[in-house]
Amino acid sequence: DVKVTQSSRYLVKRTGEKVFLECVQDMDHENMFWYRQDPGLGLRLIYFSYDVKMKEKGDIPEGYSVSREKKERFSLILESASTNQTSMYLCASSLIEGHNEKLFFGSGTQLSVL
């Protein structure tokens, strides 16, 4: 089975801190994603990557950056955390089957910024 592992289930940080969220997948998938999930808003794409050292902005990249130095690892960075970044963060990797992309998600990191 595909396993996507997020390093922390819960994080509490202070405003202005630099925050690193780590994600590792074990199925050699090329595509990886970072989403945030807020009640009533569904999943919103922050950044994605289709290859090592490659990144693309999603719908809400402001205040975030990413790093993909190795194929299996995709990191999300909050350069200076703010209270409006309190949210559930979900990492995913994907498998392309025919014309369909199947996403596999980690368990999420609930980040609280105080």
Add this chain to the structure above:
Amino acid sequence: TQLLEQSPQFLSIQEGENLTVYCNSSSVFSSLQWYRQEPGEGPVLLVTVVTGGEVKKLKRLTFQFGDARKDSSLHITAAQPGDTGLYLCAGAPPLDYQLIWGAGTKLIIKP
């Protein structure tokens, strides 16, 4: 901008009842996926529908893709407490690589 509207946003019913969740858009999708997310976990893919009018069954869950590929429904027969969760639909726009997500339907099945 393509949007996917899910309804209802919240549904609480008794065990054994039937229910339907809807996912609607004014735009065409090349495929549509349904995910279920349990508390404290990430979403898990249930099904992908591709062809207009397609019906797929997964035990007591029936998924249908609209003929025009603009909408989809999820019907659960004889709901059980284990069906409790957040149901999300996600559409793949033609010629685009980013999924469009619905806001989700929070389903609670009471014993």
